[in-house]
Amino acid sequence: MIILILILFAIFLFVFNVLPVVKNNHFWAVLCLIGFIASGFFIVLNDVNHFGMSIEKKTKTYTLTSSSKKMNVLLYQGLGNGSEKIYIYKTNASQKKPLTTKTTKYSTKLTKTNKNSTLKVTTERYIYKNSLNKLLFGIFGNNNDLKHRYYHFRINKNWYILSTSQAKQLAKLISANKTTMQQEISTSVKSYLARELAKNPTLSQSQQKLLMQQAEIKATKNILDRYVAEIKE
Structure with a gap:
């Protein structure tokens, strides 16, 4: 018009x-x-x-699922000199193709938490304030134009945050040391269980099984921490 x-x-x-x-x-x-x-x-x-327009804000929160079946990890791909990052994530375990953060009109924030890993996406778009403004300027097709998209990742402190390059290096380390890892984990679990049985010989089979599971998780995490410290960006 x-x-x-x-x-x-x-x-x-x-x-x-x-x-x-x-x-x-x-x-x-x-x-x-x-x-x-x-x-x-x-x-x-x-x-x-954007005369005649207001900003509409919508927020969605997703529970994140690890991109790897073997460990809890959030992946990213560096852009340019590495100061900007595209995060690669999944919101459910059955998701075949991971999602990525957008590369235009966006900002990301990452904080650690003791709770489940989540992602809050806040999207701001320009919309016309009323039908008159839409009638006057709608011909330009800028209704619902994106103003900005905010990504806030809240990642559990036990998750790893790795670049795709680091993830590949870590996978190679794990593959090359698979047998050694299994032996180290087994030794650590047996040693832990022996100490716990020495403290409390009356532990039931179910209690022992639970302790072994906890010990295995901890031993695996210690090894992965060591491997992650070795790999480079």
Whole structure:
């Protein structure tokens, strides 16, 4: 509509300025000129500053699932000099193709937590304040234009945050030391269980099994921590 108004003002400006069809044509020509300039000004204002629009904010929170079946990890891919990162994540275990954070009009924040790993995505979009503004400027197709997208990762402190390069290096280390890892974990679990039985010989089979599971998790985590410390970006 605003384009049509601009065109009409241009036509009438020509008519009143070039074809003196009415009295006081110069007065009407000036009014049309003002209208033409004002229309152009509001078009630019809409394009540059989203005149006539407000910001709509929507937030969604997802529970994250590790990208690896063997360990809890959040992956990222560095951009440019590495200061910017694209995070690669899953929101459910059955998800075949992981999702990634967007690369335009975005910002990311990452904090550690003792709770489950989650992702909160806040999206801000420009929408027209009312039907009149939409009628005037809707022709430009900028309704629902993205203003900004915020990603807030809250990652459990026991998760690893690795680049895709580090993840590949870690996978090679684990593969090359698979037998050694199994032996080390087995020795650590047996030693832990022996100490616990020495403290409490009456432990039931179910209690022993639980202790062994806990010991295995801890021993595996210690080995992975050591391997992660070895790999480079």
